[in-house]
Amino acid sequence: MSYTMVTDESDDAMYSSIYNESPSADNNIGNGCTSRGKASVLKKGPWTSAEDGILIDYVKRHGEGNWNNVQKHTSLARCGKSCRLRWANHLRPNLKKGAFSKEEEQLIVEMHARMGNKWAQMAEHLPGRTDNEIKNYWNTRIKRRQRAGLPLYPPGIHVEDLHWSQEYPSTSNITGVDRRRHQDFLQLGNSKANVLFDDLNFANVLFEDLNFATSLLPGASGVSDMFACNMLGTSAISSSRYESYMPPILPSPKQLGGSGSRFEFQSPEHFQNAAPQKNPRSCSVSDHPMYGNQHPSDVMIPDSHTFTDGMLPTSKPLFGAVKLELPSFQYSETSAFDQWKTTPSPPQSDLLDSVDTYLQSPPPLEIDEPDCFSSCDTGLLDMLLHEAKIKASAKHSLFSPSSEKSINSTTCATDATQNVPRVGESEAFQNNWTRSEIPIPTQPSSAGGNSSGYVVKTEELDEVWEEPKRVDVIRPDVLLASSWQDQQGRFGIVRDSSSMSDALALLLGG
DNA sequence: AAGGGGTGCAACCGCTGCGGG
């Protein structure tokens, strides 16, 4: 569909149309455009061809820039911002109009996977296209794919180039660009389902990355398990909050490296530049991309205020709060694109093989020390939620055909082991999310493959994306922006959305 | 044929960074 907003008007009507006689010219003062000079009332709404002509003439004579001077030097009653926008998006030469080509569409998708909502940067790589066009295209694409139940990115595109760059120095202070980047993430999905898929993709990436890191650190594999669990729960936060930070539940140093040892990661740069070593160069947690250049103290959130309007029931510090970004953790700036252009194959593809290899044979890990999680103590709200959840589960039979289907759809590969009870088999299980369970979209049971049932191959996930299924994993701790645990110190999770809704309804007085 | 919802584009709005005074 294409149409023009420029109305065809005769030159006689030119100035009358310029000066506020369009229907949309009411209440047109200010609002972002400071009124200066002779034109105290600025016009808003669609541009007329006469206005376009005036602006074009002005640019011819004065060049681009100094947009606020347009008012002074012409009869145009438009604010500078409006002039700049009109020129940039419609009037400047060499603009390419019409639908995006297949190549352009693919480029946009790939760039978005790398850059996030950096429309201006994308536009630099699409000659003749404007950031506004790209943004609109992407937004409509999101809507389309949401409606179709498709993931944002096609299977061939991975959000895999993790660059937890140094632009995230602190997790406790987010302002400005950081906030905008959070919104970048949030914009990716307005519907919970879609966000879930995005988070799954995102989690997959992080999961791979984290596993990759932990693969070289014996005893640390549980980190990725838990991290994945957390990642999969972040969508609820992101879809409901505009300031969303995720508290990854990180094991204590005690859990990770034995008593006294430090929690250490390999930085991805290290992996890219050197083959994995048996005795990897140690780097502190602050070197890990997840945590930027933070000092250990920087990942402590003193008051967890970044979560949600004070809803977090704990005032205890949370260890390792990580800013959620999707997918704006990509390469920074244009160099990222250049690097990507020159390296069509994912730079980490080989490395991911190593990850897979490792994932198929994860070393045993005992995580039974809840001490690090105790920092995420449940508060009153969580207790209420817990109680409501129990009531709801009692009200609902989780073994109804529909719920069984739902359960199956949320059962991860670990179910192959059959070592963990299904949801509803015991109330206790509802509060015990076995650490090795990763609720990814279901695959045929053969997708597992080894005894651990803990095999998450990227290729398999790609297949999942092709036929995405709803993942009705809604964690109350995520909903309430907190982490919680039961008496055993394990994770709690409500794996049935209906029961969660009931729980919330009960909480809200239902 | 009509109307109501959906779709997509253009423009607006708010915010931030930067540079100059």
Place this chain on the structure above:
DNA sequence: TCCCGCAGCGGTTGCACCCCT
């Protein structure tokens, strides 16, 4: 160093057009 104005960016909104019933 601070303040102010400008340019630019990204999110949101308004509305014209399309399509289906």
